[in-house]
Amino acid sequence: MSDLPTLEQTILTEIAAAGDEAALEAVRVAALGKKGSISALLSTLGKMSPDERKTQGAAINLAKDKVTQALTARRDILKSAALDARLASETIDVTLPLREAPAEQGRIHPLSQVFEEVNVIFADMGFSIAEGPDIETDDYNFTKLNFPEGHPAREMHDTFFFNPGEDGSRMLLRTHTSPVQVRTMLTQKPPIRIICPGRTYRIDSDATHTPQFHQVEGLVIDKGSHLGHLKWILHEFCKAFFEVDHINMRFRPSFFPFTEPSLEVDIQCRRDKGEIRFGEGEDWLEILGCGMVHPNVLRACGIDPDVYQGFAWGMGIDRIAMLKYGMSDLRQLFDSDVRWLSHYGFKPLDVPTLAGGLSS
Amino acid sequence: MKFTLSWLKEHLDTDEPLEKLADKLTMIGLEVERIEDKAKQLSPFSIARVISAEQHPNADRLRVCMVDTGDGDAPVQVVCGAPNARAGLISVFSAPGTFIPGKNITLGVGTIRGVESRGMLCSAAELQISEDHDGIMELPADAPIGKGYAEWAGLGDPMLEINLTPNRQDCTGVHGIARDLSAADMGKFRDPGIKQIKGEFPCPVKVTVADATLCPGFALRLVRGVKNGPSPEWLQKRLTSIALRPINALVDITNFITYDRARPLHVFDAKKVTGNLTVRRARDGETVLALDGRTYTLDSGVCVIADEHGVESLAGIMGGEASGCDENTTDVLIESALWNEINIAQSGRKLGINSDARYRFERGVDPAFMVPGLEMATRLVLELCGGTPSDNVVVGNPFGEDHVIDFPLAEVKRLAGIEVPFPEVRRILGHLGFMVAGSGPVVKVAIPSWRTDVHGKADIVEEIVRIVGVDKVPMTPFDRGDAPRKPVLTTIQLRTRRAKRALAARGMVEAVTWSFISKPSAELFGGGQAELALANPIASDLSDMRPSLLPGLVAAAQANANRGSSDVALFEVGQVFKGDKPENQLVAATGVRHGFASGKGMGRHWSGSAMADALDAKADAFAVLAAAGAPMQALQIVPGGPGWLHPGRSGTIQIGPQNVLGYFGELHPRALEALGADGPLIAFEVILDRVPDARQRPTRAKPVLELSAFQPVSRDFAFIVDRAVKAGDIVRAAQGADRKLITDVTVFDVYEGKGIDDGKKSIAIAVTIQPREKTLTDQEIDAVAAKIVAEVTKKTGGTLRG
Secondary structure: OOOHHHHHHHHHHHHHHOOOHHHHHHHHHHHHOOOOHHHHHHHHHHHOOHHHHHHHHHHHHHHHHHHHHHHHHHHHHHHHHHHHHHHHHOOOOOOOOOOOOHHHHOEEOHHHHHHHHHHHHHHHOOOEEOOOOOEEEHHHHOHHHOOOOOOHHHHOOOOOEEOOOOOOOOEEEOOOOHHHHHHHHHHOOOOEEEEEEEEEEOOOOEOOEOOEEEEEEEEEEEOOOOHHHHHHHHHHHHHHHHOOOOOOEEEEEEEEOOEEEEEEEEEEEEEEOOEEEEOOOOEEEEEEEEEEEOHHHHHHOOOOOOOOEEEEEEEEHHHHHHHHHOOOOHHHHHOOOHHHHHHHOEOOOOOOEOOOEOOO | OEEEHHHHHHHEEOOOOHHHHHHHHHHOOOEEEEEEOHHHHOOOOEEEEEEEEEEOOOOOOOEEEEEEOOOOOOOEEEEEOOOOOOOOOEEEEEOOOOEEOOOOEEOOOEEEOOEEEOOEEOOOOOOOOOOOOOOOOOEOOOOOOOOEHHHHOOOOOOEEEEEOOOOOHHHHOHHHHHHHHHHOOOOEEOOOOOOOOOOOOOOOOOEEEOOOOOOOEEEEEEEEOOOOOOOOHHHHHHHHHOOOOOOOHHHHHHHHHHHHHOOOOEEEEHHHOOOOEEEEEOOOOOEEEEOOOOEEEOOOOOEEEEOOOOEEEEOOOEEEOOOOOOOOOOOEEEEEEEOOHHHHHHHHHHHOOOOHHHHHHOOOOOHHHHHHHHHHHHHHHHHHHOOEEOOOEEEEOOOOOOEEEEEEOHHHHHHHOOOOOHHHHHHHHHHOOOEEEOOOOEEEEEEOOOOOOOOOHHHHHHHHHHHHOHHHOOOOOOOOOOOOOOOOOOHHHHHHHHHHHHHHHOOOEEOOOOOEEOHHHHHHOOOOOHHHEEOOOOOHHHOEEOOOOHHHHHHHHHHHHHOOOOOEEEEEEEEEEOOOOHHHEEEEEEEEEEOOEEOOEEOOOOOOOOOOOHHHHHHHHHHHHHHOOOOHHHOEEEEOOOOOEEEEEEEEEEOOOOOEEEEEEEEOHHHHHHHOOOOOEEEEEEEHHHOOOOOOOOOOOOOOOOOOOOOOEEEEEEEEEEOOOOHHHHHHHHHHHOOOOEEEEEEEEEEOOOOOOOOEEEEEEEEEEOOOOOOOOHHHHHHHHHHHHHHHHHHHOOEEOO
């Protein structure tokens, strides 16, 4: 059996030379298969004497182990190489541009976003949200709010009217959301804490006025709320809404038929290249009107002004949205230009919360 | 309301600087809108003399002037287009580098038609001191050459403009503004009182007031032998300083008192008035040529002052041309009257006249100043024009009743949240002209005649607080109380919010369009009712309340296409109007898609693109409905929809025929044409109010989850059916085969074409069978499959595809 080392060497050489798994398998079959060369040697063991079998057997088995190990090792190498070769051919162009996810492309209009921001802030202060119709009666829009018939104060509101009905009365498009306050006072008993967001209309069209616009008004009626509370609420609101630690506000006496005393509120700001900073600067920007609800309004809504009192305010949503987010032209809010909407709009998952931030 | 600092100081003894006075005015409710300091603005403009003015060689209308600017240097060459540019004229010159306010430009050295021009001779309009732009200014011969024009012209008096609130008629006069400032510690109020002037003969003109509700009071007096002409410089300057045009002394006196005392007056040339005066309603069709040069046709709503010839004056609004005063006037009738505020407002609006008189009368002038106003005017007429006054004729009772209210001092704290000591209350009210009697806790407060805006306790609180300063009211934290922290949005508000987010999450962009649309567009979508048509629309295409959001969105999509963005997916969630009652205002969620804005994604893309189609709109509608909490299993889809949708590519979403929730599909080409939009355009509309309310549940816990221990089995079937058969019917038939075991049926293939007969199609479904109690045997599964085939065949006539 002097050829065993030769045979072993030959097989190991063949294993090393096998270029793929099929060739390697052929080598394995030729060596270790039923009719393989090493299998053939093993089959000769039965005819040997016990002593010869002992030495030859060990030698042949050693050779078989070596071959088996070499086969395994070679198979691993070939498998790995084959995988590498396959992977090397499997390429994609990772620079192909993605299609943007719908949730990244869709937009919420800045007005919707700001309405939600306002709701979140006032809900936290214990206000609920009331709504009413856009088409109103003269009584709810004016008379119950202490605008006497024919009074010049009515002319402050350039009103859209509908044609008179058969009874001579005519409906109108509400010029403010105050009719919602009237509807609330007529149907709810104090204490009342509501905000009334909604669309309002006045005949006006220029760079700073559009015939439709949006307001949010607030109303508090109870037995003790006064101007000091009103100032505090508006101050808290402005800080929260504009997301600043400090804001300077100026309360000026003014006139509205439905409040007495009446105030207008300015916030201090600095304008710099189209950007507005709050809490600093020289400019005062008027942002809202407010006051103690006029006794005539309370009376008209069936509330005794000597027992109950309260305050109301109203501000333009379009205006505070523009101020906060740096939009320059009111008319663009209603232009539906997708370029503008994509830029100033909000993503659907940007839901305003107090815990997570209104705008972040 | 405009006035100047020096005018204010006639009524207020003060040394406070302008800025402080202006700030204080704003803080007491007289908001200063503008301060105009002409002296500052016009400092570069100087007085100059035109030495020569020659015809421009290349232009008929231009002259080449040599101008002496008074600086001792050589004359300056200026090309001037004014017809009055002539040698010897004294005018106003501006050098290169000067900002010209009336033109909003900064002057440079120019060459005009080949001739160099080194400056400009200016018109009054260019300096924004009047609207006169007929020629360059002509100054008197003694105007000092080289001196600053503004200083010489007395423009050094800063002008303030107050954005006056409609309640403060008393501050339509400088006197009232000064009174407010004195209450706010800005100086001493000068109120010397008005002296009565004794008449020297009875007034020959009688006055009859036909309707005392239109004219509560009327005072008149004749001054004979006046000499009318230009008013003196001080009076002209008062008027020009607030951009009023001086006319003649008699007219200027009335304008002056209007602004000085908030007391409009009128002067008639007595010689042009025939007989007595009657205050009455106009007769329908009566006309009058007013002082603005226009002829007005009147009706019985308008109150007039008439003589025997007819209407001489639009009462309280504007005088008539026929009896107006001019330089030939020798006898003048001075009128001081009271008019019904509402009638003045209505008449003024109807006639379209905005005059200084109307502005004051519609706010309600001080009734007690009717006669003193007449006395003051008489004194000025006598001083400036001479003459002999008659007795006053006074009709009516202008004084009214004293108005006294009981004022509990605690009201200040109750409403304003600030303690103001009684002496301070008394001081403030006293300065404002209120009389306070008593010392508390309830005092009597008499309201002065000029404060027609003050009626009750709250008004008194306002007077005190605005003078004390609203900034002094301490901010008081507002306790939210122990009310539970529950959601505050109503169902419809929640649906609205969720619908918006759901649509945006599908890549759509939210638009906000106008609530009003054109009548044809409204009619196209079932609107256009008379009750929803505006009586005074801002434009003809914004005339009717929208019955649908689609016209606005379609127009928006088209506008975007015109701007180059034709692949658009827009939505809006907002109000639509089916009638003028509150219950007829509904909230619609509506969207449109155009071009490559399909469910596959926006625009063309290597990964695959598709034009938006009706089923994208269906998916949008379903996203809205799911977000709004609609019972999705109960929704029925019926082919077809309203007339504005393509009849074969549209569907109606309903829960029974009585509750239609919405529509989807391709817009009808005729609707597109009517809206002026390019198609195809796909759209959906869902009415959020129509979504049934979900049942209220007592807890937030979700129903118990039942997970089957047995593996579900999926079986595929393909049916050949007539082309008209709806996939939905096949799905429903398959589901109906075994409601217990079949948990899901999906359509995974729809095929028409080669291998399928004409008029037929193949629909392949995958059915999920969920064993409930034990694993199913093959025979049991086959039995379910056979039932599915039998059911589909029975309901749709379909056959299993071989």
